[in-house]
Amino acid sequence: MVKLIIDGKEVIAEEGQTVLQAAQEAGIYIPTLCYHHEVKPYTACRLCMVEVTKGKRTRFVTACDYPVAEGMVVRTNTDKIQRCRKLIIELLLAQCPGLPRLQELAERFGVEKVRFSKGESDCILCGLCVRTCQEVVGLSAIGFEGRGFTRRVCTPFDEASDPCILCGACAYVCPVDAIPVEEVDGYRVMERWHKRSKLVACSKCGRYFMTEDELRLLKEKTGLPEESLRLCMDCR
């Protein structure tokens, strides 16, 4: 057990926990974009920046990957931190001016105008979709391409990615809702990954609930008979 102070409040955390985890458990809000508790911290968005004082030194660190330590003093809402967050949001908004989720964030944190030249991307490159596909789904169907300002998330060669099962996990975790998933005429379509797959209807209630690709993988992974997998979660 480690004792630390976050925003003047004494917090007891477990060894190996991060500042963000400790703060969340204590009910203290730290904004994040690229963080998800199911995948490893990546520190891409820098939005969880906090001020940490250990001994005489005060530093700015990313709360999502910074480990707690005995006697540490954390401040999450100082003037400097607020300025820092505003700048980060402003930069993200300059890169992706059209994202409603970013605009909401800007409004909430008082970012009034963007002083930088605007781009037209709809992706903040936090890599949460890429990491989820790799760490949670285990398929690595999508990844990064290039670097610097040509960096983007895509399937290899921008073609339909073989391993993708259209599970939609990437769309679910995307903090800016930039990955559309559509279901039309019995197919699930993900334009961004150039992929479509036929939907499977529940054998009992008839509701579409997964794709054929998902079913194939599930069968392979679990070894369960297909009939039991063809039942949706409610009918199982």
Added chain:
Amino acid sequence: MAQVVIEGVEENVREVMARYGNNPARMIEILQDLQDLYGYLPKEVLEEVSRQTEVPLTRVYHVATFFKAFTLKPRGKYTIQVCTGTACHVKGSYRVLERFEDLLGVRPGDTTDDLMFTLETVNCVGCCALGPVVIINGKYHGHVAPVQVESLIKEYRER
């Protein structure tokens, strides 16, 4: 784009991988050697590397697109590098580059359809007194004026 025949991918990849102890952590070296062999990194080769190293194709693709030293497009027989460093720029290298673009019909980074020339820009090659500098397959041409570009291309095309 002219069709490039790619042969023996499986064996070539296996041979190169063996050189590096079949260690996927040496991906960059593996890709470098394969690029030396094929002149570029064809899609089939990257897919085979992914299969044999058991590294997801997305990772291999990321490495291959991350480094400027790798190219996924076929390269020309001759690589034309136009220096756009400060000294060459001041000496008018952008006009030389424009002339190359016009005559070859390609932008920097691209290759002509007949697979003869790949046009590139570089930022300073260390012989600024010779500016504007053009390097064609390692041979340095100094004080290149826009009017000379046509004869340079002709010279190499007729070799």
